[in-house]
Amino acid sequence: xxxxxxxxSLPTADEISAFLGKETVFQGKMTFxxxxxxxxxxxxxxxxxxxxIVGEAAAIKGKVGVHTLVILGRVDGEVRATSRVEIHANGxxxxxxxxxxxxxxxxxxxxxTCKMEKAEPTTPDIASGTSSPGNPVxx
Numbered sequence: 001x002x003x004x005x006x007x008x009s010l011p012t013a014d015e016i017s018a019f020l021g022k023e024t025v026f027q028g029k030m031t032f033x034x035x036x037x038x039x040x041x042x043x044x045x046x047x048x049x050x051x052x053i054v055g056e057a058a059a060i061k062g063k064v065g066v067h068t069l070v071i072l073g074r075v076d077g078e079v080r081a082t083s084r085v086e087i088h089a090n091g092x093x094x095x096x097x098x099x100x101x102x103x104x105x106x107x108x109x110x111x112x113t114c115k116m117e118k119a120e121p122t123t124p125d126i127a128s129g130t131s132s133p134g135n136p137v138x139x
Contacts, residue, residue, distance in 0.1 A: 022057050056090065071108070082119065
């Protein structure tokens, strides 16, 4: 749960599909796919989205619902991550958190409540030959 060292799982610049810079201020509701890096200020809701990277200078106030959340800056509010949350050195999360996996690096701060829920297991979908959450397997 606690780790020391440099961020190891940050996506490369080639993997980032959207970016808001340091001087950006955004209010409202946002959704995205892929990897989004926020280095500015955001107030509102981010929901049904992929991987959100909160940069060192970034600040978010509001509700966040993403697949993966990587915090290098500050997040204030309610957070639900369906895969994982990483709080890196100097990262701050103040508020309520629900996630199946939480990683807090040395220097990171969580000030609030945390509920760890197991990720919904994926099971094979017999008809399509793929897996999806919650599909029962019949034999």
